[in-house]
Amino acid sequence: MTKPSENSNLPEQPAAASDARFRALVTATSDVIYSMSADWSVMGQLDGRGFLTDTQEPMSGWIEKYIHPDDFGKVKAAIAEAIRDKKIFQLEHRVLQADGSTGWTSSRAVPILDDKGDIIEWFGTASDITEQKRAEEAVREEKERSEQQRRLYETITSSTPDLIYVFGLDYRFQYANEALLTMWGKTRENAVGKSLLENGYEPWHAEMHEREIDKIRETKTSIRGEVSFPHAILGRRVYDYILNPVLNAQGEVEAVAGTTRDITDIKNAETAITESETRFRVMAESTDVMISVGDEMGKTIYFNQAWATITGRPAAELLYYGWLDLIHPDDKEQVMRLFAASLKDIKPWQYEFRLPAAGNAYRWLLTRSTPRFRSDGSFAGYISSTVDITEIKENEQRKNAFISMVSHELKTPLTSAISYVQVSQKKATEYQDTQVAGMLERAGKQLAKMTRMINGFLNVSRLESGKIHMDLQEFDITQLVGEAVEEEKAAINNHVLVFNPCNPMMVKADREKIGQVISNLISNAVKYSPSGSAIHITCSHINGGVQVSVADEGMGITAEDLPRLFERYYRVKGTENNHISGFGIGLYLCSEIIKGHGGEIWAESEVDKGSVFYFSLPG
Ligand code: ADP
Numbered sequence: 001m002t003k004p005s006e007n008s009n010l011p012e013q014p015a016a017a018s019d020a021r022f023r024a025l026v027t028a029t030s031d032v033i034y035s036m037s038a039d040w041s042v043m044g045q046l047d048g049r050g051f052l053t054d055t056q057e058p059m060s061g062w063i064e065k066y067i068h069p070d071d072f073g074k075v076k077a078a079i080a081e082a083i084r085d086k087k088i089f090q091l092e093h094r095v096l097q098a099d100g101s102t103g104w105t106s107s108r109a110v111p112i113l114d115d116k117g118d119i120i121e122w123f124g125t126a127s128d129i130t131e132q133k134r135a136e137e138a139v140r141e142e143k144e145r146s147e148q149q150r151r152l153y154e155t156i157t158s159s160t161p162d163l164i165y166v167f168g169l170d171y172r173f174q175y176a177n178e179a180l181l182t183m184w185g186k187t188r189e190n191a192v193g194k195s196l197l198e199n200g201y202e203p204w205h206a207e208m209h210e211r212e213i214d215k216i217r218e219t220k221t222s223i224r225g226e227v228s229f230p231h232a233i234l235g236r237r238v239y240d241y242i243l244n245p246v247l248n249a250q251g252e253v254e255a256v257a258g259t260t261r262d263i264t265d266i267k268n269a270e271t272a273i274t275e276s277e278t279r280f281r282v283m284a285e286s287t288d289v290m291i292s293v294g295d296e297m298g299k300t301i302y303f304n305q306a307w308a309t310i311t312g313r314p315a316a317e318l319l320y321y322g323w324l325d326l327i328h329p330d331d332k333e334q335v336m337r338l339f340a341a342s343l344k345d346i347k348p349w350q351y352e353f354r355l356p357a358a359g360n361a362y363r364w365l366l367t368r369s370t371p372r373f374r375s376d377g378s379f380a381g382y383i384s385s386t387v388d389i390t391e392i393k394e395n396e397q398r399k400n401a402f403i404s405m406v407s408h409e410l411k412t413p414l415t416s417a418i419s420y421v422q423v424s425q426k427k428a429t430e431y432q433d434t435q436v437a438g439m440l441e442r443a444g445k446q447l448a449k450m451t452r453m454i455n456g457f458l459n460v461s462r463l464e465s466g467k468i469h470m471d472l473q474e475f476d477i478t479q480l481v482g483e484a485v486e487e488e489k490a491a492i493n494n495h496v497l498v499f500n501p502c503n504p505m506m507v508k509a510d511r512e513k514i515g516q517v518i519s520n521l522i523s524n525a526v527k528y529s530p531s532g533s534a535i536h537i538t539c540s541h542i543n544g545g546v547q548v549s550v551a552d553e554g555m556g557i558t559a560e561d562l563p564r565l566f567e568r569y570y571r572v573k574g575t576e577n578n579h580i581s582g583f584g585i586g587l588y589l590c591s592e593i594i595k596g597h598g599g600e601i602w603a604e605s606e607v608d609k610g611s612v613f614y615f616s617l618p619g
Pocket of ligand 1: 556571
């Protein structure tokens, strides 16, 4: 006779009765019924109850057929333990259901022992707990989701400098974020659940919010306000706050949620902007200087009163591109070119042009434009100041006319003096009076120097009145440099001129004027370097054009003076320079001539070491 294990707690029964009861039980239960061989290798019979597939014949591969692969290990371990201890096998695990899907079962099997206490077989039931497991899983997922939501909101509310809080309808705080707790200097535990007064609000302030909570409860609408009160460390601050109703499922207000933002800095900035705007307008409207402001597209969006007064036109007529239409036809092209360039190359600009004034006579204006930038560094347009330079221009024109006239007047007697000196020198040489011939030669050199100066002034005045024009012809630049060097050699006494020629190169330029440039650079090198030092003149082919350089071993030029050398009448100030005569027009003329040929002119220098002047001409 067989008997269940003692551990199974089943009472012993006579065999027939027990069998009948057993059958009844099998029929009555909705659980899956199975039997297993002593070592669980063979499944005797299984009534799957529609949950698992039935079997009629003993089968050995039941594990693979019924158990979910991921639970093999767990099931095998529980079987081994039950066999070892001859105890009830009991386990919740996943199974492969009759329809192929994964289900959950709670399985219990009792070992049947023989007289010797050895296991004969196992008899078991397995209930379908798939639904229960799914429900458990859904609850777990829901919990995890809400936990995640909580963490998310907590992160959001704690990472903002804004104050976030929730009031219950009893005016007590139900929630306060990190920023608010920090402002109060409290922990969540001793702040939440407390009233406004208890959290340190002044009575008027607490009262105000309590009335707002009442109102929100009544109207179910938000309230926005601004409030100012002192902060323990930061002093008086201004806050902007919004209180919102929190509605329950029935649509009733169950709490009031609020956010508060410190807007002190914004308020201060707004006030500062308004003040600076007012200051600018007052300044701009009360000055005689014409002031205008453009946008990034070049449209002028503001003209001050001085513009209207000087032009005799309302600002509205000048706005946008209106002022450009008024420019004198002779100046318009140049202004338009500079204006277009100023929108590409953002830097300070300067224009001179004529505009009809109130009485319609043209006035000369000088405009200086400075770029302005937004706080993000992007270009916002130019702000310009314009002054009337008509009188300066007229004075300049008079001065030019005077210089031109004087130069002309001086040239005639000078030319005669030169020819008399030349004839006298020839005669003195014929009479072999070397002393007189020598003196006349020196006089000739001085007169040549004077001629050069006068020609310089004449050229400046011609340049100013636009009367200088380039007489272009093809010639070999190397040959011209060589000739200029030879000419200068004849005129100097104590310097050593060294010329490094390059291969012949044809250029199309005004031969005489380029010759003047070379002579000017060499005579400057002589003038500004010590007697006996060397001057190197080099000619080279660069970028399809030609580059000529004149290097001396003289006093040099400071970095400050370098960019200004080519300005009209500019002379370096300094004790050494005061003893060297000059008018500051040589380099200005050189620069105008070279630029007029589409070339470039510049200098490099080191104080007390020497200077190198370069110019280039396109090939
Ligand atoms: P200037 O008649 O005064 O020489 P320039 O226009 O030729 O007029 O030169 C302008 C100024 O540049 C000079 O006054 C001088 O200070 C400086 N300069 C020109 N060439 C040299 C040079 N080679 N070395 C040092 N300074 C120079």
